[in-house]
């Protein structure tokens with residue numbers, strides 16, 4: 001873990017009170033702003049020093065070769081890498097000819113603050129130039145949720161101790177030089193000069209750059225304009241060259257006078273539109289941003305976020321750090337998806353180049369569960385994007401000799417780009433994850449239009465995949481062999497329980513969907529017999545169980561493998577994938593991340609409480625959590641099986657992944673799945689929320705430190721609020737305008753309850769199941785004990 005910047009606990013802000021250049025790259029990810037279409041890392045306005053400069057556009061990528069030392073049939077030959085696009089956030093300042101640079105002169109104070117309600121990043125600096133001139137700089141940056149193509153910066157400078165000549169140089173810069181990547185294989189490949197100039201334009205107040213990528217054939221335009229406000233005369237002029245445009249604003253001010261520059265930035269990109277069309281699109285976006293004005297952009301941003309928090313806020317009493325972290329996590333998940341419109345959500349969102357900017361199953365199984373219940377309009381866009389890539393997934397299935405659609409393990413555009421087939425190609429469960437999110441979304445929203453236009457086809461094509469991937473044995477049991485489940489320390493396994501149970505949901509969900517929409521089914525060529533074959537296969541799927549140990553096997557034969565020597569493993573050997581050959585990991589009982597335990601969350605209806613308790617204990621002892629996707633799931637099952645304090649520890653781990661940089665790679669972008677995981681740990685863990693088969697149920701129970709957990713959800717047009725105390729819980733309902741009787745049936749600890757608008761229901765919380773023994777983690781891999789880490793002073797009531 002690298003040094004952690006201190007972010008004081010605050011329910012709505014992430015504040016950095018001092019600039020620490022050692023953790024600059026990490027803070028750039030934490031402070032990244034995005035709307036799902038544009039992403040700007042939290043680089044300093046003046047561009048230098050930087051950890052990792054970054055400006056991204058969703059799905060704007062370059063192709064690169066994917067060399068294999070020993071090639072094989074079906075190996076993808078081209079990789080896709082997110083491009084660091086034209087930097088529009090650059091604003092340099094010169095004070096009496098000296099560049100404002102925090103490494104020189106005297107930095108009297110430096111504060112940055114991410115405001116989770118305003119949707120802005122603010123920066124306040126008091127700096128004395130090497131020649132002794134003191135200035136105050138204040139900047140506020142936003143990436144607009146309401147103007148999809150627009151980002152804006154309000155940049156203010158004032159001299160503090162005497163007359164000063166101020167020159168602000170605001171730029172657009174393409175092909176910025178990037179630091180060379182570290183040797184960690186997970187770090188993105190760095191592309192040098194990926195953009196080729198097509199046109200540059202300067203006008204008085206701003207300008208425009210148009211570029212295209214060399215191989216992927218994508219064209220992008222970035223434009224800027226400025227609104228200048230100064231008490232004294234200013235000189236403004238703009239110059240442009242192939243890779244940069246610079247607007248210079250110069251004036252002389254005295255103390256008490258302030259120069260204010262509003263910089264409006266717009267981006268557009270396309271694989272098809274012409275240069276004039278893109279140029280005009282960016283011009284139009286700038287014009288409408290100018291019309292809204294800075295105050296209008298701020299107000300729109302606030303209203304958008306007010307609505308989001310009203311629908312989905314989570315309030316935690318008793319742990320201010322978790323309170324801050326869960327809102328921070330939700331904010332980043334929202335940022336990653338808000339305006340993605342038919343585009344994916346990558347594992348790092350648009351906050352950094354990690355994993356080459358690729359999209360994994362993290363999207364459907366971690367980020368979408370949050371968005372489906374808090375911002376369903378964003379969730380459905382991801383599913384529509386998957387639908388738009390169906391042809392590529394069908395082609396991939398054909399290449400693999402399969403039917404239906406095999407979605408890529410990692411991609412930007414929709415092609416498989418995983419170079420390591422046992423982890424990539426064989427991780428077929430991603431297709432079931434997409435089906436699961438489709439079913440979940442439709443059940444939670446009742447969006448029949450989406451179901452008919454895209455949902456049924458997604459379910460049908462993925463069901464076809466499973467039916468062709470699996471086979472019947474001579475006893476009539478249906479097996480899915482040779483796959484990799486979520487735990488990447490096992491591969492090419494037979495009958496992975498998670499995969500089989502998710503495939504089962506997929507097969508049954510597809511059969512149900514075609515029964516509901518027979519006309520759509522007919523268009524897709526689904527006959528009655530085909531849908532029946534899905535049901536039969538689903539019902540004959542094998543779920544391996546070890547009768548001697550009384551636990552499920554993660555995959556067939558897993559519980560007979562040799563145990564990992566945890567006692568003989570040094571702490572520096574983790575993550576094991578960087579210090580041990582996969583060969584060794586695959587044949588032992590060692591888990592990178594929750595697998596069977598994840599199955600017990602999303603297919604919890606298929607396990608009895610006793611099975612859950614025993615399985616949880618068994619896999620706890622073998623799970624390293626080398627992946628950040630694990631802790632939240634362990635929190636959910638720890639809570640369900642009565643280990644509330646352990647669940648609380650895991651909640652802390654998931655929630656603080658990026659604020660504490662626990663995986664030492666936040667510099668490359670935030671861990672979106674884990675950030676989503678803080679919501680999952682609270683809502684599904686301590687709130688006990690499940691929605692198996694469209695039935696909403698809660699089994700809330702709090703750990704000792706939390707005095708109250710209050711969360712809101714959207715469910716079929718209702719806004720539902722669940723307020724959990726240590727003794728009882730109250731369910732509140734509103735806005736169910738489309739529902740007859742404005743009432744909702746849900747389950748509370750297994751008992752049916754009808755909640756009506758205007759009359760909340762309060763119910764007692766039964767005591768937790770008695771756990772026979774405490775789960776034990778591998779030596780040295782227990783989570784940080786959060787329940788003892790929180791001091792009584794931290795325990796306070798949050799607004």
Ligand code: BGC
Pocket residue numbers: 347355360361362486488592593627628629673
């Ligand atoms: C995890 C995968 C995950 C990927 C991207 C890997 O370390 O094992 O489950 O999809 O990271 O976050």
